[in-house]
Amino acid sequence: xxxxxxxxxxxxxxxxxxxxxxxxxxxxxxxxxxxxxxxxxxxxxxxxxxxxxxxxxxxxxxxxxxxxxxxxxxxxxxxxxxxxxxxxxxxxxxxxxxxxxxxxxxxxxxxxxxx
Amino acid sequence: xxxxxxxxxxxxxxxxxxxxxxxxxxxxxxxxxxxxxxxxxxxxxxxxxxxxxxxxxxxxxxxxxxxxxxxxxxxxxxxxxxxxxxxxxxxxxxxxxxxxxxxxxxxxxxxxxx
Numbered sequence: 001x002x003x004x005x006x007x008x009x010x011x012x013x014x015x016x017x018x019x020x021x022x023x024x025x026x027x028x029x030x031x032x033x034x035x036x037x038x039x040x041x042x043x044x045x046x047x048x049x050x051x052x053x054x055x056x057x058x059x060x061x062x063x064x065x066x067x068x069x070x071x072x073x074x075x076x077x078x079x080x081x082x083x084x085x086x087x088x089x090x091x092x093x094x095x096x097x098x099x100x101x102x103x104x105x106x107x108x109x110x111x112x113x114x115x
Numbered sequence: 116x117x118x119x120x121x122x123x124x125x126x127x128x129x130x131x132x133x134x135x136x137x138x139x140x141x142x143x144x145x146x147x148x149x150x151x152x153x154x155x156x157x158x159x160x161x162x163x164x165x166x167x168x169x170x171x172x173x174x175x176x177x178x179x180x181x182x183x184x185x186x187x188x189x190x191x192x193x194x195x196x197x198x199x200x201x202x203x204x205x206x207x208x209x210x211x212x213x214x215x216x217x218x219x220x221x222x223x224x225x226x227x228x229x
Contacts, residue, residue: 004157034218043118043220044205089158100170101148101163101209103218108157 004092006106013080014114020076021109023090027071034103035064035075036089044089047075080113087111117141119208121221128228133194136224140187140208147189148209148218149181153202161204164189165211193226201228 005024013019025033032051038044048057053068061078077084087110091103120139128134140147148171149161160173164183181191187208193200203225207218 036220041222043222046217046219049217091158101146101165101218102160102171102173103148103158103207104160105150105158107155 004090004104004106006088006090006109008109009107010110010112012112012114015080015082017080017113018076018078019080019111020074021088021111023073023075023106025071025073025090025092025104025106026094027069029094030068030071030092032093033066033068033073034091034093035073036091037086038089038108039086047088077111080111082113082115085111085113119206119219119221121204121206121224123224124222125225126227128196128226130196130198130228132196133192134196134226136191136193136204136206136226138189138191138206138208138221140189140206141219144208144210144219145187146209146211146216147183147187148207149189149191150205150207151175151202152205152223153199158205161191196228198228200226202226 007022035047036044048064050066055066057064064075066073087108089108091105122137146165148163150158152158163171167183178194183189203223205223207220209216209218
């Protein structure tokens with residue numbers, strides 16, 4: 001994997017369903033993996049920053065896991081609500097010395113939760 | 116506290132013109148990064164400034180430039196605009212611009228080149 005890839009591109013679920021998305025990133029030279037939620041007409045909002053292999057983070061009904069050895073992260077949403085509808089972005093920062101302030105983003109997963 | 120403020124929110128320019136976009140970071144944040152989002156593309160990194168110095172630059176032509184002032188506000192300039200420069204431009208601020216630092220984004224400036 002040379003770039004950050006997210007799947008699926010879009011997802012439609014019913015209210016109350018649980019769902020998950022995948023982010024794949026280069027496993028070499030890894031430093032951190034970020035997840036953002038981006039609602040229409042708003043700013044991207046940081047959800048998690050993860051650095052350690054096996055890391056798990058949780059915020060309410062949303063959680064994320066990280067596998068740095070194989071280069072993937074999962075984002076889970078339990079009991080989806082219409083207000084969870086947004087684009088979910090993952091972004092990778094590498095350990096290179098010149099990577100300050102630079103996040104490499106995937107194209108995002110667009111989640112639509114139907115009432 | 117006030118969030119990241121970008122001005123203007125919308126802009127229409129003609130090919131060949133130049134444009135300047137502004138970003139005011141959160142108070143106390145010294146790092147400002149700029150990103151471009153075009154249809155079908157993810158957020159692409161343009162450059163990052165910290166304490167008035169450009170520390171990092173993405174793969175964009177020299178028509179894209181920026182600067183940062185002593186109060187950490189940043190401006191981005193695009194000269195000789197092309198139709199392909201039509202995009203949403205986002206800036207993000209953080210305290211130090213470190214690799215695990217949470218970045219806070221503005222709402223963006225939507226630039227349309229006609």
